[in-house]
Amino acid sequence: MNNKAFLMECAKELFYAKGYDAVGVQEIVERAGLTKPTLYYYFGSKIGLLRTLLETRFERYLAQVKEAAETRSDIRGTLYRLGEISCAFYEEDRQFYMLMMALLYSARENEAYQAVRPYFVELYESVVQAFEREAGRLGNMRGRQRQFAIGFLGTIHQYLFLQWETDPEESSGKIGGEQIASVVDQFMYGIFT
Amino acid sequence: MNNKAFLMECAKELFYAKGYDAVGVQEIVERAGLTKPTLYYYFGSKIGLLRTLLETRFERYLAQVKEAAETRSDIRGTLYRLGEISCAFYEEDRQFYMLMMALLYSARENEAYQAVRPYFVELYESVVQAFEREAGRLGNMRGRQRQFAIGFLGTIHQYLFLQWETDPEESSGKIGGEQIASVVDQFMYGIFT
DNA sequence: CATTTTGTATACCGAACGGTATATTAATCT
DNA sequence: AGATTAATATACCGTTCGGTATACAAAATG
Numbered sequence A, B: 001m002n003n004k005a006f007l008m009e010c011a012k013e014l015f016y017a018k019g020y021d022a023v024g025v026q027e028i029v030e031r032a033g034l035t036k037p038t039l040y041y042y043f044g045s046k047i048g049l050l051r052t053l054l055e056t057r058f059e060r061y062l063a064q065v066k067e068a069a070e071t072r073s074d075i076r077g078t079l080y081r082l083g084e085i086s087c088a089f090y091e092e093d094r095q096f097y098m099l100m101m102a103l104l105y106s107a108r109e110n111e112a113y114q115a116v117r118p119y120f121v122e123l124y125e126s127v128v129q130a131f132e133r134e135a136g137r138l139g140n141m142r143g144r145q146r147q148f149a150i151g152f153l154g155t156i157h158q159y160l161f162l163q164w165e166t167d168p169e170e171s172s173g174k175i176g177g178e179q180i181a182s183v184v185d186q187f188m189y190g191i192f193t
Numbered sequence C: 001c002a003t004t005t006t007g008t009a010t011a012c013c014g015a016a017c018g019g020t021a022t023a024t025t026a027a028t029c030t
Numbered sequence D: 001a002g003a004t005t006a007a008t009a010t011a012c013c014g015t016t017c018g019g020t021a022t023a024c025a026a027a028a029t030g
Helices: A003-018 A025-032 A036-043 A046-070 A075-092 A094-104 A111-133 A145-166 A177-189 B003-018 B025-032 B036-043 B046-070 B075-092 B094-104 B111-134 B145-166 B177-189
Strands: none
Touching (some): A003 A046, A003 A094, A025 A036, A036 A046, A075 A111, B003 B025, B003 B036, B003 B094, B046 B075, B075 B094
16 A cells, blocks of 8 residues: 555544544644655645545545436335445445544534535435436325435434444454345334344 | 523523533533533533533423323323324424434434433333333234334424424424324324325 | 756744633532 | 632643655666
8 A cells, every 4th residue: 555545544542532623733743754845735724634635535426326316217226235235334334434424423513524515415416316216106195205215314324333333343244235124124114023 | 580590491491402412611601691611610611511401401301201102091092192292292392392302313422412311212122112012912023022112203303393393492382182193193004195 | 968847844923723821700508 | 707619710731633854775667
């Protein structure tokens, strides 16, 4: 790994562990065994580092979500696919996933929040579109597409959050297709399934 | 309002707006028109201030939740009551509610996270108990009480989060009983209601 | 081989950080 | 009224903050 990628990796670990604001530039470069000017050479600023990190990691996930949301299928298949993609994204780097969530819940005024917001807006809009496209086949949704979209993403996330609380390290293996199906079904048909 | 309460109020606003770590003690006392030793007189430290804030605001909400979770009723009634209490808590002080959520999603190592965690654990356990108590009447839950509890809290929260994104200021009035019922029903019976 | 570009380090900037030793004022108690 | 306690302020501590001016080395380019 070159120094640029290594700085991003170190920064991610520290941002996850302590929160973006609480991590100093000095701390990042020390962990990487480098010095400050090197960081500023590659990223220009601390927020520039975060932006680059988001760009290189979140965009691929977002592209997959968009594709799944636009692909014509039944609603259950689409939701399952979305669940699958999200779980894979979580599995790929649990720390990064949790970092994203933490940033999403930080304050509006915070520059770190402003850096992640566009990604989540796009993510959310993609899922809204999926529900909207299915509106006809799904019966009268009474304009609740937005509620469903945020509800579904929330349900998936809650499930991953529970996984995380139970098993922060990757010790108990990957999340299976059955588990995803169970969560999708709970969302679609409620708790009596 | 006395200076102690005023300091807590100012701190809450700043913690909400910028995040716990990013707010300086100096900043808090400046907003309150006081000085640092006054803050340290009342709270001992910055984290002491946060702890006092949580104690005075979260405990009442938690007590209500516990009572609702322990009161014998049908599952729908219990969930509705929990929804009602959570919405009221949100309405009472939206900034505080969002601050709690932000703290919950901050890093494990962070002292602010460690300060809120016990409250959320208790909250979560209370709801698990409610599901467990209903297990008999609810059919075979296949040990999914925990999944349901976190799923339910997540669904409620997602709804409030959507409210917040749509209308951060309290402009469009209180959340009605119908809306709460709609969310509870979606959780219980899925999206085809 | 000379020059430019890329990558990295030393050493520093002013500002803000959390926290405190000490003094002073205002209120309460005896 | 005198003593005590509660509440507030001035001025300071050492440390760390994000960021930079400058220099130097290695690699690529002519």
